[in-house]
Amino acid sequence: MTRWNDEESTGSGMFLLGAVAGALLGAGVALLMAPKAGADTRKDLSDGYSSVRDAAARRYREMADRASAKFDEASAKFEQKVDQYKGRNSSTVGDATSPTGMPHA
Numbered sequence: 001m002t003r004w005n006d007e008e009s010t011g012s013g014m015f016l017l018g019a020v021a022g023a024l025l026g027a028g029v030a031l032l033m034a035p036k037a038g039a040d041t042r043k044d045l046s047d048g049y050s051s052v053r054d055a056a057a058r059r060y061r062e063m064a065d066r067a068s069a070k071f072d073e074a075s076a077k078f079e080q081k082v083d084q085y086k087g088r089n090s091s092t093v094g095d096a097t098s099p100t101g102m103p104h105a
Contacts, residue, residue, distance in 0.1 A: 031041060 034041065
């Protein structure tokens with residue numbers, strides 16, 4: 001019974017992949033067979049490529065800016081924790097030594 005479900009889920013995934021591939025292929029054929037001049041079709045494809053490239057570059061910049069902000073935030077938190085740790089250690093060391101810096105007997 002489990003084997004049947006595994007085969008069914010794989011078949012569904014393959015069907016979906018085939019449907020997407022078919023849709024992309026159909027869109028490409030439709031562009032090439034459209035009653036437009038070759039120059040117009042090439043211009044449309046170039047414009048589409050440019051807009052996708054610009055959108056990808058914009059998305060990359062947004063993600064890089066977000067990652068940089070998160071990194072800066074994490075660095076600030078880390079530095080704060082280091083400062084807290086240093087403060088705790090210096091107060092602990094101060095308690096264990098006399099004013100001359102020598103340990104208590």
